Every structure is written in C-alpha cells, then in structure tokens.
Amino acid sequence: MASARGTPQGGTGADDAPALDLADYLPYRLSVASNRTSALVSRAYQDRFDITLWEWRILAVLGNVEPKTAQELVEATAMDKVTVSRAVRGLDEKGFVARTRHKTDGRSTHIRLTEKGREIYETVAPVALTFEQILLEDMTPDEIAVLKSLLIRLQARAEALLSEGGDIR
Amino acid sequence: MASARGTPQGGTGADDAPALDLADYLPYRLSVASNRTSALVSRAYQDRFDITLWEWRILAVLGNVEPKTAQELVEATAMDKVTVSRAVRGLDEKGFVARTRHKTDGRSTHIRLTEKGREIYETVAPVALTFEQILLEDMTPDEIAVLKSLLIRLQARAEALLSEGGDIR
DNA sequence: ACAATTTAGTTGCAAATGATACTATTTTCC
DNA sequence: GGAAAATAGTATCATTTGCAACTAAATTGT
Secondary structure (H helix, E strand, O other): OOOOOOHHHHHOOOOOOOOHHHOOOOHHHHHHHHHHHHHHHHHHHHHHHOOOHHHHHHHHHHHHHOEEHHHOOOHHHOOOHEEEEEEEEHHHHOOEEEEEEEEOOOOOOOEEOOHHHHHHHHHHHHHHHHHHHHHHHOOOOOHHHHHHHHHHHHHHHHHHHHHHHOOOO | OOOOOHHHHHHOOOOOOOOOHHHOOOOHHHHHHHHHHHHHHHHHHHHOOOOOOHHHHHHHHHHHOEEEEEHHHHHHOOOHHHHHHHHHHHHHOOOEEEEEOOEEEEEEEEEEEEEHHHHHHHHHHHHOOOOOHHHOOOOOOOHHHHHHHHHHHHHHHHHHHHHHHHOOO
C-alpha cells in the first residue's frame, strides 16, 4: 500500500527482517574501499610513470620471475586474458618488455623485461611499497595481517560461488 | 646491468629492499576480492531483477529513507554524480522511482520509490542479505566485524590521501 | 537589484572494458 | 596418421565509464 513507512530503524523491535543498511553491507564496503584505493594507485602510476595499473601488475610479476607466458601472467595477476594481452602490448610499445618465441609451444611467447623495463621496475617497486605503508600507516601489523588474510578468504569464497552455481539460490 | 637476477626471494637476507610480492600487496588483494565479489553481486541483480548494481544501491538507500535528492544519493552511495544521474534515470524509466520538484530549490528534485519500486526493494533486500550471509558463511561474526571496520578505516585513509596531496610523496 | 560565482543535475564525447569471435598451434584419441 | 577438440593469444564490436562542457537555478557580494 505504498505504506508511509519512512525510516524503519526506529521500529519497536518487533520487525522480523534484519534490515538492510547499505553502509554496513560488505560487498558495498569492499567496493568503495577498493575503488578509493585503486583511484589513488592508478593516479600515482599514470601520472608519474605513464603506465596503467594493469601494466604495473605485469611489471610487478616479471620483476620477480622471468620469463612468463601471457597465460602465466593471467594466473599471477588475476586479470583476464584480454586485459593481459592489451597490457603486454602497451608495455611492449613503450619498450618495457620484449616477447620472444616460446621454444616448444608455437602459440605462446616468453615475455620478459627489457633493460628499460627492469629500470622502471626498480624505480616503481619501492614507491609502491612506500605507498602501501602510508596507506596502512594507522594499522598495526596484526591488523594488516588479519585484513589481508580475510580478504584472501573472501576472494576464495567468491570464486567458489562464482564457479559453483553461478547464480545464488 | 640487466642483471640475471631471477627470483630475489631466495636471497641470503642481506637484501635491503623489503621485496614486492604482488600476491601480498594490499591494493592488489583488495582489488581482486572486490572484483570477484562485485561480479557475483552484479550478475545476481542483473540476471534476476534486471537492475544494475548502481541502480540497486540507489534502491537500497531509498528503501530506508525517502525522499532523497540526487546529491544526497551521491553522498550515501559513494558514487559520483554522473553515475547517480544515470542510475536514477534507469530506475525512472523502469518505473521504480519518481522525481518530483523540490519545493524550495528549483535545481533539485526529490527522488522517491514508486509502489513498484517499494515492491522490488522488499523483494531484493532479503536476497541481498542472504547473499551476504552465504558469502561470509565461513567467517565468525567477530571476523566479519573486524573486516568491515578495517575496510572503513582503509577507505577513510585513502580518501584523506586522495584529497590531501593527491599525489604520493 | 543585479553581475559574478557556485551548485544541481544532465549530456556528449572519447577512452576503457568485456564478451565473443577468430587465427594459429598443439593435444587428444581413435 | 589425422580428424576433433582444446589452448594461446589477438582482434572486433558493443557497452560502460569518466571527464569536461553545458543548462538552469540559487547564492553571494556590492
């Protein structure tokens, strides 16, 4: 009846549903926190080093282990293969990575940092770590560890649900 | 020197830099967890109710407090004004909200749920809450509370940095 | 009172993104 | 050995997004 319900939070407790408060809804909280953080990170990389966030992720992986195939980068970065393909092309055009033919699999390529790529990695990595520290400045190491581990569990759960039914029942 | 550095993690500890491991990098963890979760949520709303995630956020706010101006929705949903404008238009076209002239400010409009909008809100809200429960099934109430509160702190910190310098120094 | 500035909300356009289709190679398995 | 299926990576196209410009109304300051 289009009831003049107004704000339900004042109810006398006889309400049955737990009430939905967007501000306390985890997917929302997660999304906002992530967007704000990503905005900050993207801007830093883009402005100062002219690389996108996705390109940076590729660099970060290659900085540790080389070479990698595109497929391996997909797994390591949790980006989809189209995104990886475009990011690698971008890096290639800027001269940060080189692609060489995979010896045993003609469909695939080995991707590795060029000297220039190694240089930018060495430059950006400490900045990224410092940034993380600044972002987490007001949290204790304990809290940080908890946060990271909860995020990982959450992600695993979401992935399981995503493949499982796909739909929520 | 394009040093044949390979994987630094094996080092004998004499290394000075803390080493950047993408898998342990918070902005990355946050982004992946959020994307996975959002994918799940978006799909659920889109498939079953034909509303976008942004439209749903608007509904969720209006379900609690009506009416709201677009500007108030911007604040309540953390979406930017263009996104809100588009989402409200979508909801209007589907007949879920109505816009009426603001009495004292001619630039602005009051946005409120229609009866149909109230109905879909009442339908979706419990589904959303159930979904949250399923997603968080393997966490204790304590862990959930901690996660939410850490996310809020993180977001506040990111916002502060974002406005503050804009750039990271 | 009225010019200058600010604010609410929308629109237009360019860039980013995602789903799908496609090519080339490799693997499977009869 | 070779047809059928799978995989790596790229290209294409439609949709989404984000920025900047815009209109209209309100506020400010003189």
